[in-house]
Amino acid sequence: MLSRVIRVAVAAVVLQSASLAASAAPDAIYFNANVWTGNAQQPKAEAIAIDDGSIVAVGSNADVRKLGDAQTKAVDLKGALVVPGFIDNHVHFVNGGLALAQVDLRDAATPAEFSKRIAQAAAKTPKGQWIKDGNWDHELWGGQLPTRDWIDKDTPNTPVYVSRLDGHMALVNSLVLKLAGIDDKTPDPEGGTIVRDKNGRATGVVKDNALNLINKVIPALTDQELQSGLERAMEHAAARGVTQVHDMGGVEDWRVIELYRRTKAADKLTLRIYSFAPLASWQKAAEYKKKNGTGDDWLRWGAMKGFVDGSLGSTTAWFHKPYDDAPDTTGLIMGDPEVLRAQIVGANKADLHVAVHAIGDHANDWLLDAFEKVEQAGPKKDWRFRIEHAQHLTPAAIKRFRPLGVVASMQPYHAIDDGRWAIKRIGAERLKGMYAFRSLIDSGAHLTFGSDWPVAPLDPLTGIYAAVTRRTLDGANPTGWQPQEKITVAEALRSYTAENAWAGFQEGKVGVLKQGALADFAVLSKDLFTVPPAEIDKVKVVRTVVGGREVYVAK
Secondary structure (H helix, E strand, O other): OOOHHHHHHHHHHHHHHHHHOOOOOOOEEEEOOEEEOOOOOOOEEOEEEEEOOEEEEEEOHHHHHOOOOOOOEEEEOOOOEEEEOEEEEEEOHHHHHHHOOOOEOOOOOOHHHHHHHHHHHHHHOOOOOOEEEEEEOHHHHOOOOOOHHHOHHHOOOOOEEEEEOOOOEEEEOHHHHHHHOOOOOOOOOOOEEEEEOOOOOEEEEEEEOOHHHHHOOOOOOOHHHHHHHHHHHHHHHHOOOEEEEEEOOOOOHHHHHHHHHHHHHOOOOOOEEEEEEEHHHHHHHHHHHHHHOOEOOOEEEEEEEEEOEOOOOOOOOOOOOOOOOOOOOOOOEOOOHHHHHHHHHHHHHOOOEEEEEEOOHHHHHHHHHHHHHHHHHOOOOOOOOEEEEOOEOOHHHHOOHHHHOOEEEEOOHHHHHHOOOHHHHHHHHHHOOEOOHHHHHHOOOEEEEOOOOOOOOOOHHHHHHHHHHOOOOOOOOOOOOOHHHOOOHHHHHHHHOHHHHHHOOOEOOEOOOOOOOEOOEEEEOOOOOOOOHHHHHHOOEEEEEEOOEEEEEOO
């Protein structure tokens, strides 16, 4: 029996049918579905018709199926939940694909296991190649930072550069320190730290801008390595219902943009990409835009990403007050604030889209001030400035996002990860402004969601689980960590779809299932609205469609 909402929608489908009558039948119809459209005017439906990559009808089974003919592909979804394709607001996409082929340290729970996995990787690594990525978390074994002594004996001839999962700290072995020219007397670079033991010896851990001392000696990736990383990343994304990513860059940023363009020209992209380049290169980006435009609905560029500070896990996020467990520091500023301000102003004047990483409360306050000054200077336009992570906010900062039109670009998995140990870093009072999803939505701000992959898993369903339950990974908070900031399934879905579309200047085109929108959607194994919230992370994607093309079907 049709729901009241679907009966209301029938009239719209009839009108659509009339306009289609004179044209060819649609390419495909997906029917017998439970469609969550994300469209307030027609929130639920049973079927979708697609033609030439776009949605031509959404409504009841009977009315939508009338549009087809013998050549129309008809897919019975057997009552499955259909949602707009997930958009991930913050990934390092090719990095993630490359990391899939590297050592995995994410769940290494002891120093012994950490060392063992690197030793095993070294035994398989061809001569001259590096061991990289890793994504370790020292909080799993109590917070002690690893040292090069843990890995040197097994890697005397293999360069090792394994990152903490937040990407703001890494461990290298003695061989890499030698290659980089780092010794016990090497000074800390501005905005970075070379960690030393009590005797002043470099331990092998480097933080933030000190990572650049290592990056300069890492051999450049080949075109084939980059291509393989992209292919792995696209396959990984498709299996998780991700139909678009906002790529914040990482390795070889400008080469990766050209890689994307080549892949698009060969019609081999299986998801949409909004590519961000480093904010420091805004002048190059402005010239690139003049010469090449900004792309199309499959691949776009002309967006810039900068940094204010580091991360909480590396004690380099910039706070107003010192860390509780590191009272000698308030974190790091990644560069000269006035240089960053000038970059924001310059990029904005060149009509480039500006997003900046800010995690600590001081970093967020500084960045909101910087955005406000740019807006006040005018001319008035649709800025859509973004704060990437917006992790620690004062009550006053939360109220500033809506009036400034600033996007809170957040990653909910971080909440259930960091929530295991954050209190020892900053104490209970400052936790109240950490991952403030509920407060931001209630304030009217644009809240968008993603993963920060490979820092966190590329899995929107796990992200929705995190936003709805806030149950930390250690199981210590079954009713939710900072539970006052929980949000609903519908709100989390919107942050992964329509809100991300708005944050990328694509509202109405993606993130919603309605006539005229691009045909991007995911089909799920269970209904997110009826499954117990604690089981949302067990739901699977069974089909992913991008531009009307099936890019993933579960076996």
